[in-house]
Amino acid sequence: MGLWLAPLVLAIFAFATADFVVAGILRELAESLGTSESAAGQLVTVYSLVYAVCAPLAAVVTARVPRRTLAAWAVTxxxxGNLVAATAAxxxxxxASRVATAMAAAAVTPMCFTAAGTLPPPGQRGRALGLLSGGIMLAQLLGVPIGTWLGGTWGWQAAFWMCVVLGLVVLAGMLALLPPLELPPALTVRQRLAPVTHGPILRGLSAMMLxxxxTMMMMTYIAPITSAAGGISTNGIAALFVAAGFAGLVATQVGGAASDKLGPLRTLLIxxxxxxxxxxxxxxSVLWGATPFWLLVLLVMIMAFAIGMLNxxxxxxxxxxxxxxGNEVMxxxxxxMYLGTSLGGVLGGLLLALSGPAALPVxxxxxxxxxxxxxxxxxxGAPREQDASAEREAAPRAR
Incomplete structure (x- = not known):
């Protein structure tokens, strides 16, 4: 692994920060634009939904676009998009700016994971992908808190200006450090999507959605869950999130290294x-109702560690x-993953209203x-072979 991985990790960090930072500046944003906090919260929902829809579409549409060209235009x-957000009245x-930034992230993120999963030698690919997954955790630990602080100190626009700066650094890093990446063979759309119909890949994607x-259902409603389990205060919940964030960040590296040594399926089962x-x-602990704080911290850290270990x-x-x-599957x-996140939030809210916090972990x-x-x-089961003749006729070219 070399310096080429750095702009990819920073890109994942920037995209995740741009997605989640709205939650930290929700009140200031709603007051400034004269809207409700619930309406402002839909800026996160729109980002997630646009990303979920555009990621597979962009992978197919841009399949023959040189990777560095795709990265340059998408990051631009x-x-x-964040520049428009920072100046929006x-x-x-x-x-509209959230739609643009989500489309950009949807076009680049699969390429980042495909590069990290194919460029390093086989024994280092898990660690490379672990570093990329760590970019998401780092956004929750550093990006969102820093953006929230900037938004609270200099106005909500400052959070988006931070994302503009991050994007410019990512763009410069990709142009300078991203190595030539091979284009896939010139297959038809049907041939390119053929692996998605394989039972094993469908099971893998279904596992990611579930x-x-x-996990998002638990993290979204961790406050009522831990409050019912042990009467945790707001400060205690904040401490739980910090502990969970650090555990998850470490876990992405452990999960990547374990995948290289033990194999991905065995690591997933563990x-x-x-x-x-x-x-x-x-x-x-919820059924107990008097769980000590230290035990709740331990359980939440184990939960966050296991979550980070799986990706x-x-x-x-x-x-x-x-x-x-690979790009289409990624x-x-x-x-x-984004659809599962949305589903978890909806199911968790319904279950919390109907049955109380004890039903969520069940x-x-x-x-x-x-x-x-x-x-x-x-x-x-073995995956069906790609059309071998199509692959021989269209050897991948470096870009």
Missing amino acids: LFVF SYEVLL LSAG GAGTLVTAMAGLAG PPLAVWLLSRAGTS ALNASV LAVAELALVLLLVATAGR
Whole structure:
């Protein structure tokens, strides 16, 4: 692994920061634009939905665009979108800017994961993908808090100016450090999407959706869950998030290294089993109702560690099955992750209103049991071969 990985990690960090930073400046943004906080919160929802829809579409449409050219234009759009957001005078303009930045992130992110999963030697790909996944955790630990502080000190626009600067640094880094990347063979759309129809890849993508739904449901409603488990205060919940963030950041590196040494499927089974155990412990703590703070911190850290441990090996495994359609599969992986996140928030809210906080970890355990089943059976069956004649006729060219 070389310096080429640095702008890719920074790109993931910048995209995740731009996505989540709105949550930190929600009140200031709503007051300034004369809208409600609930309406302002839809700026996050729109970003996630546009990303989920555009990622697989962009992967197919831009399949033959040179990778560095794609990166340059998409990151330029990201910078422009945040520049519009920083100078927006109305909610509608800000909403349009979120659509533009989400489209840019959707076009570049799959390429970043494909490069990290194919450029390094096989024994280092898990660690490279772990570093990329760490960029998301780092955004939650540093990017969002810094953006929130800037927005609270100099106005909400400052948070978007920070994203503009981050985008410019990413653009310069990609132009200077990103090596030539091979284009996939000139296959038809049907041939390019053929791996997605394989049972193992479908199970892997389904596992990612269920994993995202279960974990995001728990993280979104961790306040009522821990309050019911042990009467945790607001300061205590903030401490839980910090502890979870650090645990998740470390876990992405552990998950990547373990994937290289133990294999992706074995690492996935270990991580999913650990996560089921942590979720079951949280369910029991809610039923107990007098759980000590230190035990809740431990359970949340184990949960966050298991979550962070799962993403790198799942990406390694999917790429190993994708053949020449790695970019499309990575795009779908990102798409189902965002869809699962949205699904988890909706299900969690309904369950919290109908059955109370104790029901959330119970549902999460059920979802993760399905993840275990999907992962355990995902290795069965060989993927169908790509059209060999098409691959021979269109050898990949370096760009």
